[in-house]
Amino acid sequence: MSTPKRVVVTGMGTTTPVGGTVPETWQAILAGRSGARPMTFDWVTEYNLPVTFGALIHTDPSEVLTKVEVRRQDPNGQYALIAAREAWADAGAPDVEAERLAVVVGTGIGGVWTLLNQWDILKESKTTRKIFPLSVPMLMPNSATAAVSLDLGARAGAHTAVSACASGAESIGLGMEMIKSGRADVVVAGGTEAAVHPICFAGFTQMQALSTRNDEPERASRPYDTGRDGFVLGEGAGIVVLESEEHAKARGAKVYAEVASVGMSADAHHIAAPEPEGAGASRAMVEAVERAGLSASDIVHVNAHATSTPVGDIAESNAIRRAFGETADGMCVSATKSMTGHLLGAAGALETILTILALTERTAPATINIDDRDPEIYLDVVHGEHRRLPDGDIAALNNSFGFGGHNVALVVKSA
Incomplete structure (x- = not known):
């Protein structure tokens, strides 16, 4: 084979x-x-x-x-x-x-x-x-x-x-x-x-x-x-x-990172609202990590979909917890839409690039505009200061979700 x-x-x-x-x-x-x-x-x-x-x-x-x-x-x-x-x-x-x-x-x-x-x-x-x-x-x-x-x-x-x-x-x-x-x-x-x-x-x-x-x-x-x-x-x-x-x-090309795998699923829940428990989104994440040949503990960083909607942010937090349990405590989470806004169909591609840069620069960017963190978000959210990522071979996850119940998770590994 x-x-x-x-x-x-x-x-x-x-x-x-x-x-x-x-x-x-x-x-x-x-x-x-x-x-x-x-x-x-x-x-x-x-x-x-x-x-x-x-x-x-x-x-x-x-x-x-x-x-x-x-x-x-x-x-x-x-x-x-x-x-x-x-x-x-x-x-x-x-x-x-x-x-x-x-x-x-x-x-x-x-x-x-x-x-x-x-x-x-x-x-x-x-x-x-x-x-x-x-x-x-x-x-x-x-x-x-x-x-x-x-x-x-x-x-x-x-x-x-x-x-x-x-x-x-x-x-x-x-x-x-x-x-x-x-x-x-x-x-x-x-x-x-x-x-x-x-x-x-x-x-x-x-x-x-x-x-x-x-x-x-x-x-x-x-x-x-x-x-x-x-x-x-x-x-x-x-x-x-x-x-x-x-x-x-x-051809001797420089390499930024490896796109190791993709996980995809559908909510079949609502045309616009996310499934509140994150069942579909969590399946996409688990699938992406497993297809990459990794375990949840290998993921050190997540660039979250995190659009800044009251319902959506909690649903994604629930999905990450559902997918990885307590292991999610070791994943630092950035929400770069706090700076770029939501680019809709371009968001997942831009955020994949930002995830790759986080790996190459060993820096998880800080989420801005968090004055009073929501206690219903059970994630290690990077804010205030950027977070230094570990040396060596590391991997990160980029989440993207869309109206219609589309869920996509990409795993990126350092080169």
């Missing part, structure tokens, strides 16, 4: 509310800087939105992409293209056959800006002649994957995971499995989202999912704090370059 292929990360790219690149984003995380700020768009007052702030993209795509690229891509695709190019360059632009290179980029919502802008144009003009010819390719959920695949010439496969806020993590898991199964040697994988749009704010507000702390946006995302009142809607992308260890070694 052949030894299963190990899958490693050789490149990373981001564009986020706190930085336009991976180094900028990581430095902002270490500085405890929030990306949430007031929105100055006309539509905020035009539609009388109850929430007037968000975690907006730090670097305008027009500063990075050409005018033609901006014109032909929804912001959803623009963010993915920016992050993918950074990741590809960071990996040293691997020399790989097109038929052995694949792309998997997930999204929760897709090209909502293109869809609704073009609908407005059609309604007002009463003619199809005003509609941009590339409208459909731009609004498709798979448009970002297609853009990255075309940009890199990837022909082994181009796939899009759409599992709400678990999309980015699921995409990395699918990319890992493509390599393990032999379908590809290199996979560019991650997530993207550009949902800072009035309809998204209106919908989430009506669900009472968003924080309404309009007077201090930078303090609005406060996972595990008793005063948390919802998440902060963010935007951006996170992309990694995955390679078989064999392929990476053959």
Whole structure:
């Protein structure tokens, strides 16, 4: 029986509310800087939105992409293209056959800006002649994957995971499995989202999912704090370059970490609310750890989904305890959405990158905005100061959960 292929990360790219690149984003995380700020768009007052702030993209795509690229891509695709190019360059632009290179980029919502802008144009003009010819390719959920695949010439496969806020993590898991199964040697994988749009704010507000702390946006995302009142809607992308260890070694690539395994499950409980006891989420975590060939005691760090909703944070805490019992006491937990906001379909990919950086830098970042920790959260939450992680071979877990009951857990091991 052949030894299963190990899958490693050789490149990373981001564009986020706190930085336009991976180094900028990581430095902002270490500085405890929030990306949430007031929105100055006309539509905020035009539609009388109850929430007037968000975690907006730090670097305008027009500063990075050409005018033609901006014109032909929804912001959803623009963010993915920016992050993918950074990741590809960071990996040293691997020399790989097109038929052995694949792309998997997930999204929760897709090209909502293109869809609704073009609908407005059609309604007002009463003619199809005003509609941009590339409208459909731009609004498709798979448009970002297609853009990255075309940009890199990837022909082994181009796939899009759409599992709400678990999309980015699921995409990395699918990319890992493509390599393990032999379908590809290199996979560019991650997530993207550009949902800072009035309809998204209106919908989430009506669900009472968003924080309404309009007077201090930078303090609005406060996972595990008793005063948390919802998440902060963010935007951006996170992309990694995955390679078989064999392929990476053959070309002398630097290796950040190993993506050891993925665990997936479904709650089948409610379209939006998490299963309160964490039954489904805990199954995903246990599966991920077991598939990695590890025990719970090997996991030293968890980058939690931790959106800052009153119900969701407790459900995840319950799930971690259900999965690992008292062993969870040895896992220090970070909630980086306290700084980045919630990037929906890109969240799991960005947080996988932050988990990898925590391992490589041996630093679990502190969660900000915890003034009065919720006594119902039974976790070792890192706050106040960053936590030094152990030397040697260590492993970490990244959790991502999405509307519809999607649960994804990724195990990452130090290189």
